[in-house]
Amino acid sequence: xxxxxxxxxxxxxxxxLRYYEEIGLLPKAARTGAGYRxxxxxxxxxxxxxxxxxxxxxxxxxxxxxxxxxQDRERSSADVKRVxxxxxxxxxxxxxxxxxxxxxxxxxxxxxxxxxxxxxxILHDLEGGxxxxxxxxxxxxxxxxxxxxxxxxxAECHAG
Amino acid sequence: xxxxxxxxxxxxxxxxLRYYEEIGLLPKAARTGAGYRxxxxxxxxxxxxxxxxxxxxxxxxxxxxxxxxxQDRERSSADVKRVxxxxxxxxxxxxxxxxxxxxxxxxxxxxxxxxxxxxxxILHDLEGGxxxxxxxxxxxxxxxxxxxxxxxxxAECHAG
DNA sequence: CCTTGACCTTCCCACTATGGGAATCCCCAT
DNA sequence: ATGGGGATTCCCATAGTGGGAAGGTCAAGG
Numbered sequence: 614x615x616x617x618x619x620x621x622x623x624x625x626x627x628x629x630l631r632y633y634e635e636i637g638l639l640p641k642a643a644r645t646g647a648g649y650r651x652x653x654x655x656x657x658x659x660x661x662x663x664x665x666x667x668x669x670x671x672x673x674x675x676x677x678x679x680x681x682x683x684q685d686r687e688r689s690s691a692d693v694k695r696v697x698x699x700x701x702x703x704x705x706x707x708x709x710x711x712x713x714x715x716x717x718x719x720x721x722x723x724x725x726x727x728x729x730x731x732x733x734x735i736l737h738d739l740e741g742g743x744x745x746x747x748x749x750x751x752x753x754x755x756x757x758x759x760x761x762x763x764x765x766x767x768a769e770c771h772a773g
Numbered sequence: 774x775x776x777x778x779x780x781x782x783x784x785x786x787x788x789x790l791r792y793y794e795e796i797g798l799l800p801k802a803a804r805t806g807a808g809y810r811x812x813x814x815x816x817x818x819x820x821x822x823x824x825x826x827x828x829x830x831x832x833x834x835x836x837x838x839x840x841x842x843x844q845d846r847e848r849s850s851a852d853v854k855r856v857x858x859x860x861x862x863x864x865x866x867x868x869x870x871x872x873x874x875x876x877x878x879x880x881x882x883x884x885x886x887x888x889x890x891x892x893x894x895i896l897h898d899l900e901g902g903x904x905x906x907x908x909x910x911x912x913x914x915x916x917x918x919x920x921x922x923x924x925x926x927x928a929e930c931h932a933g
Numbered sequence: 934c935c936t937t938g939a940c941c942t943t944c945c946c947a948c949t950a951t952g953g954g955a956a957t958c959c960c961c962a963t
Numbered sequence: 964a965t966g967g968g969g970a971t972t973c974c975c976a977t978a979g980t981g982g983g984a985a986g987g988t989c990a991a992g993g
Contacts, residue, residue: 733850
């Protein structure tokens with residue numbers, strides 16, 4: 614099986630296959646005499662595992678852990694669960710942050726006439742205009758503050 | 774006002790000030806004889822505007838638009854509102870996506886004993902193990918599929 | 934046998950925003 | 964004059980992913 618076939622069989626792009634190998638998420642693939650990478654059905658299984666984990670938003674680092682546990686028959690399910698729980702916590706933090714932004718922006722948009730006139734509460738708010746800050750829309754202000762930015766959410770954060 | 778003072782007054786790091794200038798979000802700052810950038814109170818206003826917009830998760834591109842509208846007395850509030858609404862839609866898409874991931878992962882974690890035994894439904898699911906795929910936890914499956922990845926959410930997606 | 938096209942290889946670049954750090958220079962106070 | 968703090972530019976790194984160029988390979992058909 615060459616890289617294209619492994620890619621098609623796993624749903625992971627050939628580009629990513631090479632990348633995962635490079636960063637050590639996958640062991641170095643065997644090569645044909647001509648230098649082509651060779652994959653087995655077992656490799657494809659691992660790739661599918663990785664792809665599903667990516668679909669759940671897990672970072673490459675966490676996936677490394679999970680793949681390690683997966684291939685370790687001595688693992689304890691507690692270890693696996695911990696990794697999952699950590700990721701859920703990060704997802705929660707991210708969701709909270711985005712939701713706070715969304716709420717604020719939605720309220721501002723709701724307050725905007727959206728007509729031909731230049732008057733606009735959205736701009737007014739961004740201007741920091743209202744002299745008493747406590748009257749600005751804030752909605753769990755701290756959550757979306759720069760420092761509050763949660764730990765890394767991976768791939769899905771990048772526009773395709 | 775030099776770059777450090779403008780940074781302190783606006784909450785935007787000096788590094789970002791230079792970057793914003795480089796990418797054209799800010800006009801090129803005037804310089805002293807020695808090459809130091811010089812900022813006015815008006816510049817600081819713009820910087821605060823930008824910072825607040827970033828706090829709401831708006832991309833640099835959208836902020837460019839908003840700053841343009843902000844400084845245009847002929848603007849229509851409808852234009853501003855449209856930009857805001859677009860961003861809300863992207864936030865919604867992202868939130869949906871993350872929520873779907875979260876739900877799936879939470880269910881898997883709930884189903885995991887989390888003890889010393891190796892048996893683990895999380896790994897089992899990632900394996901794609903269950904022969905009948907419709908029994909796998911999915912929860913709005915399409916939403917978190919790669920193709921479903923929403924349009925770009927900016928900065929906050931990056932781990933500090 | 935040779936061409937053609939599909940595939941593989943490596944290497945570099947781009948993206949989003951942001952931070953870190955080095956080398957060098959400037960300004961002000963002692 | 965000297966020292967410290969700040970400014971300048973330039974390069975690098977991040978997390979994943981895609982795009983593309985330049986060149987080698989393989990298989991099928993003429």
